[in-house]
Amino acid sequence: MEHQLIIYNTLNRKKELFVPLHAPHVGMYVCGPTVYGDPHLGHARPAITFDLLFRYLTHLGYKVRYVRNITDVGHLEHDADEGEDKIAKKARLEQLEPMEVAQYYTNRYHKAMDALNVLPPSIEPHASGHIIEQEQLVQQILDNGYAYVSEGSVYFDVAKYNKDHHYGKLSGRNLDDVLNTTRELDGQDEKRNPADFALWKKAQPEHIMRWPSPWSDGFPGWHCECTAMGKKYLGSHFDIHGGGMDLVFPHHECEIAQSVASQGDDMVHYWMHNNMITINGQKMGKSLGNFITLNQFFSGEHEKLAQAYSPMTIRFFILQAHYRSTVDFSNEALQAAEKGLARLMDAIHGLDRIVPCKAGQASTIDVHALRGKCYEAMNDDLNSPIVIAHLFDGAKMVNNVLAGNDTITADDLAHLKETFRIFCYDILGLKEDNASNAAREEAYGKVVDMLLEERLKAKANKDWATSDKIRNELTALGFELKDGKEGTEWKLNK
């Protein structure tokens, strides 16, 4: 695996050469969705960012185990108006079944990811299926003296931990910063310090999801699942942990603390974070109520959307920005992405129409430099916008050859085709869209209609040679023509 892949490690705040712990194997963990709502544009970004990394590492020849979890341990509550007695009398099927809700949204998430051509991870563990592993983690942290039990809940002792280690090393904070930004949340009176976070929460009567534990019937704190499942499937030291920048604090900071407090050191070698998608400069998110779901993008049904956008337009739009830059949503930006993608796809189709020059002649373009430049951009912390810019240069080459301004040898043509295949399809994960197919078919259809009109004119002029020629050529291409009073109907038998 000869490569110079450099990735930005949030932990050290610099770009570092990627050296896996156990080449050719690579272990990669990415925080997945919470499945209590429809996926929105904000969910597409980490999924596409780490899909790009997964695809690239695989392309380089690594055997990647990619783990992306499903957070299904929600804090669902019964209807507040109903007392416990009333709920106990309700038939089981009339009650909200958390797993049914989680399954419904998991299915919808998978469908949206498929549409975006995001490859499924190697393992997709559910938090609810790993309660025992999370309880073991909590017990280890208790045994090591970095947690305490209070009223049936277990809290991480941040002050104690910070004496021996640095709490805040990933986000660049110190404990005072953390204390100053900690809001009053429930359970504060049970904590020794407002910065302490829950490892296990005792369930209140209205909590539906609950499991037995040595401390109480309850549920694990949110940060536990990724530490426990990362260790279970990737080992106590693995290569990459990724997620959105909004997870750096507190989620990933707490994961590091849990890992150090339980096993003595951090499990993760490279921490990677994608930036946010903003809408009018503000983060898009469920809690802010300004999100647009992926299905709304695909159908165009949302007041902020001027039209429907195909899944590939969304993917291309996201890849046109570097993953560590913010992306601001606007109809204009998406429309530009749609046009850009169509231009790229046209060039790929144009490749099939190129006739290479005769033996003995040389190419007037340098197709070999293009592939090297694309690799260089990918190796520079997955710089997809630069890769796309190079592919647009490739598209210009295709158009110049088609226009007869340049020539290309058969070998160079094969090389150029392969470059497009590797980068557009394998690495960037672009594919033919239904939307672009429909638009193409409509355009082809109009050309056939035009030819049939010419044939009618020829017939009217008794120019049988032209009318027969059009009919024969179309038939030879697989078109079936049926002359009628209303004109000529056609269909393609292919």
Ligand SMILES: [Zn+2]
């Ligand atoms: Zn996580």
